Amino acid sequence: MxxxxxxxxxxxxxxxxxxxxxxxxxxxxxxxxxxxxSFAHISRADVDIKIDGLEADRYKDIDAYVKQTIIPRYEQxxxxxxxxxxxxxxxxxxxxxxxxxxxxVVAEQDKEKxxxxxxxxxxxxxxxxxxxxxxADIKSLEVAQGExxxxxxxxxxxxxxxxxxxxxxxxxxxxxxxxxxxxKAANTGDVTFLVTSGPKVAFGKTEFIGxxxxxxxxxxxxxxxxxxxxxxxxxxEKSKAALIENGLLSLVQIKYPETTPPSNSAVxxxxxxxxxxxxxxxxxxxxxxxxxxxxxxxxxxRNFFGAGENVTFDTSLSLLRQSIGFNFSKPYFMRDDQSLSxxxxxxxxxxxxxxxxxxxxxxxxxxxxxxxxxxxLGVGVDISRLEDKNTQETNTYGxxxxxxxxxxxxxxxxxxxxxxxxxxxxxxxxxxxxxxSSPFVKTRLTTSTYLNLSSGENAxxxxxxxxxGSILGSGTDTIPASKRFFAGxxxxxxxxxxxxxxxxxxxGNPTGGRSIIETSAExxxxxxxxxxxxxxxxxxxxxDAVVPDLKGGVYVGAGLGxxxxxxxxxxxFDVALPMNxxxxxxxxxxxxxxxxxxx
Numbered sequence: 042m043x044x045x046x047x048x049x050x051x052x053x054x055x056x057x058x059x060x061x062x063x064x065x066x067x068x069x070x071x072x073x074x075x076x077x078x079s080f081a082h083i084s085r086a087d088v089d090i091k092i093d094g095l096e097a098d099r100y101k102d103i104d105a106y107v108k109q110t111i112i113p114r115y116e117q118x119x120x121x122x123x124x125x126x127x128x129x130x131x132x133x134x135x136x137x138x139x140x141x142x143x144x145x146v147v148a149e150q151d152k153e154k155x156x157x158x159x160x161x162x163x164x165x166x167x168x169x170x171x172x173x174x175x176x177a178d179i180k181s182l183e184v185a186q187g188e189x190x191x192x193x194x195x196x197x198x199x200x201x202x203x204x205x206x207x208x209x210x211x212x213x214x215x216x217x218x219x220x221x222x223x224x225k226a227a228n229t230g231d232v233t234f235l236v237t238s239g240p241k242v243a244f245g246k247t248e249f250i251g252x253x254x255x256x257x258x259x260x261x262x263x264x265x266x267x268x269x270x271x272x273x274x275x276x277x278e279k280s281k282a283a284l285i286e287n288g289l290l291s292l293v294q295i296k297y298p299e300t301t302p303p304s305n306s307a308v309x310x311x312x313x314x315x316x317x318x319x320x321x322x323x324x325x326x327x328x329x330x331x332x333x334x335x336x337x338x339x340x341x342x343r344n345f346f347g348a349g350e351n352v353t354f355d356t357s358l359s360l361l362r363q364s365i366g367f368n369f370s371k372p373y374f375m376r377d378d379q380s381l382s383x384x385x386x387x388x389x390x391x392x393x394x395x396x397x398x399x400x401x402x403x404x405x406x407x408x409x410x411x412x413x414x415x416x417x418l419g420v421g422v423d424i425s426r427l428e429d430k431n432t433q434e435t436n437t438y439g440x441x442x443x444x445x446x447x448x449x450x451x452x453x454x455x456x457x458x459x460x461x462x463x464x465x466x467x468x469x470x471x472x473x474x475x476x477x478s479s480p481f482v483k484t485r486l487t488t489s490t491y492l493n494l495s496s497g498e499n500a501x502x503x504x505x506x507x508x509x510g511s512i513l514g515s516g517t518d519t520i521p522a523s524k525r526f527f528a529g530x531x532x533x534x535x536x537x538x539x540x541x542x543x544x545x546x547x548x549g550n551p552t553g554g555r556s557i558i559e560t561s562a563e564x565x566x567x568x569x570x571x572x573x574x575x576x577x578x579x580x581x582x583x584x585d586a587v588v589p590d591l592k593g594g595v596y597v598g599a600g601l602g603x604x605x606x607x608x609x610x611x612x613x614f615d616v617a618l619p620m621n622x623x624x625x626x627x628x629x630x631x632x633x634x635x636x637x638x639x640x
Contacts, residue, residue, distance in 0.1 A: 088116050088123055092132075094159035103139050103161065110135045111157075113497065120153040132157055138192035140165045142223055142230070165190040168229035174236035175206050182234075190230045195219060202234055211271040213302060214239035242272045245307035252314035255289055259348040260314075262373055263287060272308065284312070289344055291317045319344040327635035329531045330628060331538035333360035335635075348373075361539060364388040378409045388425075394540050394551045395522035399425025405444065413451045419444040429522045431546045438521050439475040444468075452491065456610035456637045459502050462490035471524065479519045485510035485557075489640050499567040506562075506640045508581075509589070512555040517585050525553030526583050529596070531633035532640075533559060534579040535617035536598020538626065543583030544593070545625050554583040558595070561640060565604070575602035575615070577639070596622050598631075602639075610637045 090112050095104035111132055115123065129148035136144035136159070143162035148155065167188045170179055182198035203217040215238045222231045244266050249257055263283035266276040277295060284293045292315035302308050325337040339355040353368045366386040374381035385402040405419025423440040445468045452461035470482045487508040494501045510526055517525065528534050529542035540551045559581035567573040578599045584590055600617030615633040619626060633639075 088118050088120055089154045090116060090128075090157065091154065092157045092159065094157075095161060100161055103136065103141065106139055107132060107135050107159070115155075120150075123150065123155065125150050125155065128155060128157070132159070136161065140190040142190075143225070163228045165223065165228050165230050168224060168227070168231040170232050172202065172234045172236060175238070177202055177205055177234075177236075181205065184232060190221070190232075195221070195232060198232075199234060202236070206236060206238070207273065207275065209271055210238070211241040211243065211273075212238040213242045213272055213308065215274070239301060240304040240306075242302050242304070242306050242308045244268055244270050244272060245309035248309065248311045250311060250313050252290060252316035254316060254319070254347060255314075255344060256348040259373070260284065260312075262377060269307070277310065281312075284314070287349065289317055289319065289349065291315050317343075325636055327359075327531075328632070329539070329634075330630075330632045331530055331541070332362075335359035345369075361392055362388070362390045374406070376408070380407050380409075381405075382407065382419075390523070392540055392551075393430065394527065394553060395430055396428040397425050397523045399423065399427075399438075401425075403442075403444070414447070414449045416448075417444070417446040419446075425521075425523065427521055427523055430550045431522070431548075431552050432518070436477045436521075437475055438473055438477050440478070440521070440524070441472045441474055442469050457606070458491045458504070458638075459500070460491050460493050462488065464488040473521075478521055479515040481515035481520055481524075482513045483510070483524060484513070499570075501567075502563075502565040504561075504563040504565060504638070504640065506560065508557070508559040510557045511587055513587060517552070517555055520555070522553060526555065526557035527551060527553050528557055528559060528581055528583050531615070531631070531635065534561075534581050534596055534598050535577065535600060535615060535633065535639070536579065536619040536631055537596055538628065538631065541626060542581065542596045542622075544585055549625050551625075552585075554585045555587050556584045556589045558582060558584075558589050563639065565638075567604075567606070571606050573604040573606060573611070575604060575613075576600075577602065577615070577617070579617070594622070604638075612636055613638060615639065 092104070092108055092111070095101075095107065111128065114131065115128055125148050129146050132146045132148070133144060136146070141161045141163070142165050145160045145162070147158040149158075150156075167184060167186055167190050170182070170184055170186065172179060182201050184194055184198040188194070199217055199219055203215065206212070206217070207215055215236075217234060217236050219232060219234045222233070224230070246268060247261070247264055249260050252260075263280060265279045265283065266273065281293050281295060284290055292313075294313040296311040296313060298308060319342055321341050321343075323337075323339045323341075327335040327337075329335070336358045337355065339353060342352045344350065345352045349372050351368070351370045354366070355368075356365045357363070364386055366384070369383040371381045373379070382405045383403075384405075385400070387400050389398045390396070401421060401423040403419050403421030405417050407415050407417040409415045421440075421442045421444065423442065424438070425440075426435065426437050428435040447466045448464070450461075450463040452458040452463055465487050466485075468482060468484045470480065471478070472480050485508065487506070489504065489506040492503045492505075494503060512520060512524075512526070527540040527543060529537035530539040534542050540553075543554055543557075544552045546552050559579070561577065561579045563575050563577040565573060565575050578597065580595045580597045582589070582591075582593055582595045584593055597620040598617050599620055600615055602613055602615035604611040604613055613633070613635055616630060617633070618630050623629070
């Protein structure tokens with residue numbers, strides 16, 4: 042007689058419902074890279090778990106799965122707090138999930154060591170596959186007779202079945218579960234998917250209650266369905282998520298009809314909203330040895346005219362640079378996928394290369410091509426009085442520019458990414474209406490990528506960054522100094538001071554150039570939930586030629602850093618040393634303290 046004995050699948054899964062100094066630093070980096078992994082392992086190895094019985098080649102996959110499932114879950118526990126029966130039962134569940142339903146586990150604890158002796162026995166295969174309660178294409182579910190009875194595969198098929206039925210099904214409610222009937226004599230399990238559904242209905246009117254200061258037409262942009270469309274519960278969840286993600290609302294609750302609607306009716310929905318405070322103030326600080334102390338203050342109103350318009354005033358003050366800026370942005374400008382931005386800024390900068398005082402403003406349109414890609418067009422005016430410390434000349438420039446940009450970003454976290462990549466391409470022609478500079482075009486491509494070296498929240502991350510730029514159409518001397526390429530500093534090539542990478546004049550002042558290359562590599566490790574470390578190497582140079590000719594070689598900086606992780610973003614502390622080309626440097630090391638990763 043076949044019997045039902047699948048606690049893992051039935052109890053856990055079917056409940057799912059779907060609605061010198063240089064040498065010192067090099068040595069330090071080596072020690073850091075080799076030692077951090079050992080430190081992290083020692084700091085968490087409170088319990089030693091040994092798993093035996095799966096050494097045979099035919100158990101190779103299940104052996105790896107059990108170890109990856111069980112060991113990380115318990116190895117950080119203190120020996121006195123370990124529940125040996127819980128470990129044994131979780132190990133059985135892992136074996137059941139991969140088709141070993143006759144498996145036996147003997148668990149023993151000896152002080153800080155736990156020994157698990159596993160007898161896997163027979164591997165179960167899928168027997169008959171059926172769907173009750175709906176007509177469905179079973180072949181499309183990718184579970185077939187004779188395949189391994191794998192819980193992950195069954196759940197995946199259950200999800201596909203739900204999507205298949207929900208698509209154009211218009212069901213007011215839909216629930217898909219499954220049950221497995223084991224046949225121990227044949228070592229098989231029959232899989233039956235159970236479908237229950239409500240009446241077929243359509244979307245009725247959508248009403249918003251609360252958050253009265255937000256325009257209702259603006260809120261309607263975030264609703265992912267239209268009145269009269271076939272009912273789809275997933276579109277309601279997407280609408281709710283979109284309303285929350287716009288940043289204006291702190292709470293979104295959906296009020297459904299109190300009774301089940303009749304078939305072929307239109308179901309109205311009410312969204313009960315609670316608005317966030319639209320205004321916010323942010324303060325930030327940084328400390329770079331080449332730039333000194335920096336302070337940033339920002340005031341933002343996220344709903345200035347009631348339709349999600351963002352108004353920001355900000356000021357940034359440091360020993361080298363001071364600025365006051367204004368930004369206005371309007372979403373859904375003329376199109377649902379387009380936004381308008383207006384910017385203005387008063388600025389002053391006194392660096393080793395130039396002294397600049399001026400005002401710049403711009404207007405731009407950005408169009409969202411897909412969730413990760415956007416392109417933009419803009420026009421800007423930059424009026425500035427600039428003293429070039431290389432030529433000792435002071436000129437007033439009136440630069441008219443036309444910008445073209447493309448940006449791609451699929452990172453998981455902007456301030457602390459663990460995977461994904463980001464790329465930015467820009468081209469900006471400049472025309473000086475004052476006649477002091479010849480026309481030129483400034484282009485740049487920058488990209489960064491992030492790789493998790495293992496699974497888990499505290500997995501080490503390799504971060505790589507590269508950037509290349511070129512200025513076409515004019516000689517270096519006729520390009521305003523503030524528009525040339527410069528490198529060096531906390532956001533460029535660490536270990537070298539601000540603008541201290543590239544060509545210099547006879548007095549040791551940086552001249553800038555018409556092309557640039559920058560590269561960076563970081564190994565990021567997390568020791569605890571709040572403390573981490575970084576080892577990094579930066580390299581690059583600025584060249585007088587339009588295309589980097591590499592004749593001037595590259596500047597290389599390297600160092601170590603500490604990260605303190607907050608709920609908002611990591612606070613970084615980096616110490617970097619120049620590895621070469623130190624002739625024009627005043628300091629043999631640089632320190633950088635700020636918020637967020639270096640890139």
